[in-house]
Amino acid sequence: MIRKIPLVLAAALASAPALAQVPPRWYAGISGGDSRTGHKLVENRESTIVNGSASSSDFDATDGAWKVFAGWRMNPWLSVEAGYADLGRSRLVTSTVSVDQLQGAVAIRRKITAFGADLLLSAPLGPRVSVFGRGGAYRTRLEAEAQLEGDIVFTGGSPDERSRTTTFNETVAHFGAGLEWHWRPNASLRVEWERFHDVGKPFAIGGTGTTGEADTDLASVGVLLRF
Numbered sequence: 456m457i458r459k460i461p462l463v464l465a466a467a468l469a470s471a472p473a474l475a476q477v478p479p480r481w482y483a484g485i486s487g488g489d490s491r492t493g494h495k496l497v498e499n500r501e502s503t504i505v506n507g508s509a510s511s512s513d514f515d516a517t518d519g520a521w522k523v524f525a526g527w528r529m530n531p532w533l534s535v536e537a538g539y540a541d542l543g544r545s546r547l548v549t550s551t552v553s554v555d556q557l558q559g560a561v562a563i564r565r566k567i568t569a570f571g572a573d574l575l576l577s578a579p580l581g582p583r584v585s586v587f588g589r590g591g592a593y594r595t596r597l598e599a600e601a602q603l604e605g606d607i608v609f610t611g612g613s614p615d616e617r618s619r620t621t622t623f624n625e626t627v628a629h630f631g632a633g634l635e636w637h638w639r640p641n642a643s644l645r646v647e648w649e650r651f652h653d654v655g656k657p658f659a660i661g662g663t664g665t666t667g668e669a670d671t672d673l674a675s676v677g678v679l680l681r682f
Contacts, residue, residue, distance in 0.1 A: 479641065479681040483525040486645060486677025490520035492545040492565070496655075496669035500549050500563065503658040505610060507553035518543030520673050526575070534575040536589070542567040542651065542671050551607055559607030564600045567654055567671055569593040571629055583637045593629040595654050598622050599666035610661055621656075623666045628652040631673075641681045649673045 494514070501509035520543045526536035547563045571593030579585045602618045603609070609616055633647030651673070655666040 480528045482679050482681040484677050484679030485523050486675040487521040488675030489517050490542040491672045492516045493669040496667045499658050499667050503660050504551055505660055507551050510550045510552050513548045515546040532577050536575055537572040539570040557606035559605030562602045566598045567595055569595040585635050588632045590630045592626050593651055594626050596624050597655050597666050621664050621666050623656050627654055643679050645677045647675055
């Protein structure tokens, strides 16, 4: 019995380094970058002008954006992650010409925020670098404002109505991919691309509460800490 005690202690000491190297399961982080609204918004706006046509569109599709997130690593290759993102604003001004050759314009401003959760699949590319893909769903909130200029009116609206505001909430598909550099045992840097699919309610002739619909992408760089 006395001889077994040193053997047990030796086995415990031998396994201690391995246990100490197991990375923490919880992590949290923040990232920042640029958002971009897809050109589908322009096509959607221009295709729903009645009694006239679009002569041109000026589309400011990009803005600064940021995201905070937290996750739990279930095993070395699978994690679940929740996040909140402010995707910034976009602005679209479409100039129009009526059948009577009267000119007008409609300006659309959109602001998007979102929260949701994903599953992340990771694979190592080396001792300090890994690649990952994500997929899940996010709840988006889109605040839109439309303003009219010149000889143009809202479909079904009063000629005196020159602006409308709409808030539209929905759940959209969310996916992306990125690289992670584990520059310290409990800290990593991320470079990532994400897509929020078909955000908004499409413009439609005679439609109400419309905001326009398009993908919104987020390209970002972030840092995360494990604990």
